[in-house]
Amino acid sequence: MEFRYLPMTDGDKQEMLNTIGIDSTEELFSDIPENVRFNNELNLKKPANEYKLKKELADMAAKNANLKQNRSFLGAGVYDHFIPSVVDHVISRSEFYTAYTPYQPEISQGELQAIFEFQTMISELTGMPVANSSMYDGGTSLAEAVNLSAAQTKRKKILVSKAVHPQSRAVIETYAKGPGLEIVEIDLQDGKTDVNQLSDAIDDETASIVVQYPNFLGQLEPMEEIQTLLESKKKTMFIVSSNPLALGYLTPPAAFGADIVVGDTQVFGIPAQFGGPHCGYFATTKKLMRKVPGRLVGQTTDEDGVRGFVLTLQAREQHIRRDKATSNICSNQALNALASSVAMSSIGKHGLRKMAAINMKKARYAKQVLQQAGVTVAYEGAFFNEFVVKLNKPAASINDRLLEKGFIGGYDLEKDYPGLTGYMLVAVTEIRTKEEIDQFAKELRDING
Amino acid sequence: MANQDFPLIFERSKLGRTSYSLPELDVPDVDLNAELGNKYIRTEAPELPEVSELDIMRHYTGLSNRNYGVDSGFYPLGSCTMKYNPKINEDVARMDGFSHIHPDQPEKSVQGAMEMMYDLQSALREITGMHEVSLQSAAGAHGEWTALMMIRAFHEANGDTERTKVIVPDSAHGTNPASATVAGFEAVTVKSNEKGLVDLEDLKRVVGEDTAALMLTNPNTLGLFETEIVEMAKIVHDAGGKLYYDGANLNAIMGYARPGDMGFDAVHLNLHKTFTGPHGGGGPGSGPVGVSAELQPFLPQPLLIKKEDQFVFDYDRPQSIGRVKPYYGNFGINLRAYTYIRTMGAEGLKKASEYAVLNANYMMRKLEKEYDLPFKQHCKHEFVLSGKHQKKLGVRTLDIAKRLLDYGYHPPTIYFPLNVEEALMVEPTETESKETLDGFIDTMLTIADEARNEPELVQDAPHQTIVKRMDETTAARKPILRYEANSE
Structure with missing residues (x-):
């Protein structure tokens, strides 16, 4: 069997064995104790040639209903947005994707500068002065923010709105077990965080409060009220998870006094790809700059005074501080951060505002036609590009029917919010056309009855 | 330029x-x-x-x-397994049916994706000898932490709440003690002996009723196989602790030995290393975890299983540690790893390890003529040299690394592991040809010569790169972390 990734020839092998002074490569493995040696052949599928394997995988891919062939109204944290062609052309350059973390700045200026630019873009969007090089995803980035707030305030209680993405809340719960944090969830009122309950729950043990803006149900949280609430609770930190596309139009969390802003840049140039890899971002204040998890890139100069970039403030990190590090994170999502940077550069300052506005306007149109189709809209507050509808049947069964018609329906809220049977979260992005929205309303009317 | x-x-x-x-x-x-x-x-x-x-x-x-990747040239960055990133992987990952599917679609509309994940889980179970695998963890460090959280949950389920310590060798990667801390444990160090292996006497000294787990990389970060692994497993298990395998170095032993057979209870793998991820300039990676039958109930939820002829996500897992990540892991990276495993099969993976180890030993024997080799036995897929001879001439390992840039190479990992002075950690991987290895060897020998005869040439390197050495001190003292339009 030939293996195209293995350049070893019989002649090379013999010469190398001679140099080492052994007869066979088996001798190189003789230090593995006999009783733990694996003496069988691994039971794996036979090697497949390139043509055959590509065909086999294409067949596997064809079993999935994809977002290109179907019209999707599903969002809930992962969105089907327009991806400019330039994005894939840039991230396909193998000087980027076959490199690793830029430990050697002299030959990694490309990646380092790209990250520095990404940090700048995130800082601009969130209004926060400091942003890191990226995190695994929005959910783990939020969990890291929660852990940071506890470490910083030396408090254990965290108030988390139930309008934060359910899976992010689940990740927070898991992360919280390490440092032993108490997670208190705050109920909702009309699809938004119940500020009265929040106010009652804050005490001198509260490390942080966590909200999502726009929230999981698409609604805009009462940010000013929360900000006011925190004015008398100076030590409690305000953590906000934000869809960065929304921040192209909406007031950035920094303006509401946020201490940490996190989220996912999947909306910019990263396909849904079944939930990952996406790209978390993490932005914060100057005060917390030296506590940030993950890699940070800073600007400096070389010996000749030429501008350049390096990994910096590494005293925070695991490879230096080991068990005293601010986080155990080692990698970042560099390639996806690059994809998002390219998408943000392509969309640009004015394009971003326009794109965010198109999302909002199409979502409002969809809301209106769905109402006309006899569907009840659950919440009437201000929203971004998602809204909740109440249906006459369980959302899962409606989605099955919609799929037959070539639609991927909205998110079934019953999974995460007991009692919300028949409630569906509908997302409308800029790529949905009026015709598709009209058709969706018609199908939903027919199925909903 | x-x-x-x-x-x-x-x-x-x-x-x-x-x-x-x-x-x-x-x-x-x-x-x-x-x-x-x-x-x-x-x-x-x-x-x-x-x-x-x-x-x-x-x-x-x-x-x-202005960037350098594996496609640019040799990248012997120890511990990182910078092997070739196959192009078919990239093509497959971009197929609409994989890249444009939403994680919340009805399960029946994503059976192809779930089939791939299930097949990958099965392959990784076989390669590691573990009972069950979850693909949810996003990267190596994330997998470490996930595994430690499962070990923690296991002890708690047994009412064993006093196990607060995780033992980590002094040669371990920094993420090991950091992950232990994030999982709520205290990291304690076990020393290496003169052979570069875990000192069994010291292990016996630190192990005890408070031991939750021992974290071990095998072969270890010196590229040496822990030959007393069976004894170590017994010591830790007898004390009631669990054995955790850091899969950073799995590329050395595929088809030769399996962590499950060595007595490990939990493992993580780095799909971006061993299974051609790619590395992406720092990520995204993927760090699946594998566990023994005993730890299986604690795996993250949901777990992908097969029920009759359907693939389903099983959420009914009352002892699960919960979610460690939204959705089901870095699917796009897992898909690339799957494509690689299907390309190589059992025979190819074993050959990959064979040649990775052969390449490393060949280089090691050639380079020990000029560079101090602290541990003389055969290595596995990587080896660690010390620059201490050169240091006496006033040339530091950092200088040697920078000089390599002038010759068009990415340098090895330097100053790691911490238990070797002026460490240079070289991992050639199996995808490099003898000509490439010889070119690098010649260059390293030339640099050793330069260190003797023209030390300034090395000390002032690099000379050929687009920027010279960077002022990292000022970067940390007066951080500039974003562009300001009016700052200049």
Whole structure:
């Protein structure tokens, strides 16, 4: 069997064995104790040639209903947005994707500068002065923010709105077990965080409060009220998870006094790809700059005074501080951060505002036609590009029917919010056309009855 | 190439220039401002660049030319397994049916994706000898922490709440003690002996009733196989602790030995290393975890299982540690790893390990003539040299690394592991040819010569790169972490 990734020839092998002074490569493995040696052949599928394997995988891919062939109204944290062609052309350059973390700045200026630019873009969007090089995803980035707030305030209680993405809340719960944090969830009122309950729950043990803006149900949280609430609770930190596309139009969390802003840049140039890899971002204040998890890139100069970039403030990190590090994170999502940077550069300052506005306007149109189709809209507050509808049947069964018609329906809220049977979260992005929205309303009317 | 500032994308920006081509607004316009009111409407637009499409391509092509990847040249970065990244992987990952599917679609509409995940889980179970695998963890460090959380949950389920310590060798990667801390444990160190292996006497000293787990990389970060692994497993298990396998170095032993057979209770794998991820300039990676039958109930939820002929996500897992990540892991990376495993099969993976180890030993024997080799036995897929001979001449390992840049190589990992003075950690991987290895060996020997005869040449390196050594001190003291339009 030939293996195209293995350049070893019989002649090379013999010469190398001679140099080492052994007869066979088996001798190189003789230090593995006999009783733990694996003496069988691994039971794996036979090697497949390139043509055959590509065909086999294409067949596997064809079993999935994809977002290109179907019209999707599903969002809930992962969105089907327009991806400019330039994005894939840039991230396909193998000087980027076959490199690793830029430990050697002299030959990694490309990646380092790209990250520095990404940090700048995130800082601009969130209004926060400091942003890191990226995190695994929005959910783990939020969990890291929660852990940071506890470490910083030396408090254990965290108030988390139930309008934060359910899976992010689940990740927070898991992360919280390490440092032993108490997670208190705050109920909702009309699809938004119940500020009265929040106010009652804050005490001198509260490390942080966590909200999502726009929230999981698409609604805009009462940010000013929360900000006011925190004015008398100076030590409690305000953590906000934000869809960065929304921040192209909406007031950035920094303006509401946020201490940490996190989220996912999947909306910019990263396909849904079944939930990952996406790209978390993490932005914060100057005060917390030296506590940030993950890699940070800073600007400096070389010996000749030429501008350049390096990994910096590494005293925070695991490879230096080991068990005293601010986080155990080692990698970042560099390639996806690059994809998002390219998408943000392509969309640009004015394009971003326009794109965010198109999302909002199409979502409002969809809301209106769905109402006309006899569907009840659950919440009437201000929203971004998602809204909740109440249906006459369980959302899962409606989605099955919609799929037959070539639609991927909205998110079934019953999974995460007991009692919300028949409630569906509908997302409308800029790529949905009026015709598709009209058709969706018609199908939903027919199925909903 | 002239050494000069390369413009930032923001510095290429010009008011009125655009690169976007957005879908049009084909629905009736509405007044958003009237609805939202002032408080929610952003007053100042974020300063994203305004550039043309060609500006973008010139900019990022320029940046790519200022970067170095495996496709650019030899990248023997120890512990990172910088092997070739197959192109079919990239093609497959871009197929619509994989890249454009939503994680919340009805399960019946994503059976192909779930089948791939299930097959990958099965393959990784077989390769590691573990009972069950979850693909949810996003990267190596994330997998470490996930596994430790499961071990923690296991002890708690047994009412064993006093197990607060995780033992980590002094040669371990920094993520090991950091993950232990994040999982709520205290990290304690076990020493290495003169052979570079875990000192069994010291292990017996630190192990006890408070031991939750021992974290071990095998072969270890010195590239040496822990030959007393069976004894170590017994010591830790007898004390009631669990054995955790850091899969960073799995590339050395595929088809030769399996962590499950060595007595490990939990493992993580780095799919971006061993299984050609790729590395992406720092990520995304993927760090699946495998566990013994005993730890299986604690795996993250949901777990992908097969029920009759359907693939389903099983959420009914009462003892699960919960979610460690939204959705089901870094699917796109897992898909690339799957494609690689299907390309190689059992025979190919074993050959990969065989040649990775052969390449490393060949280089090691050639280089020990000039560089101190602290541990003399055969190595596995990587080896660690010490630059201490050169240090006596006033040339540091950092200088040697920088000099390698002049010769067009990515340097090895330096100053790691911490238990070797002036460490140079070399991992050639199996995808490099003998000619490439010989070229690098010759260069390393030349640099050793230079260190003796023209030390300044090495001390002042690099000379050929687009920038010289960077002022990292100022970068940390006066951090500039973003571009400011009016700062210069």
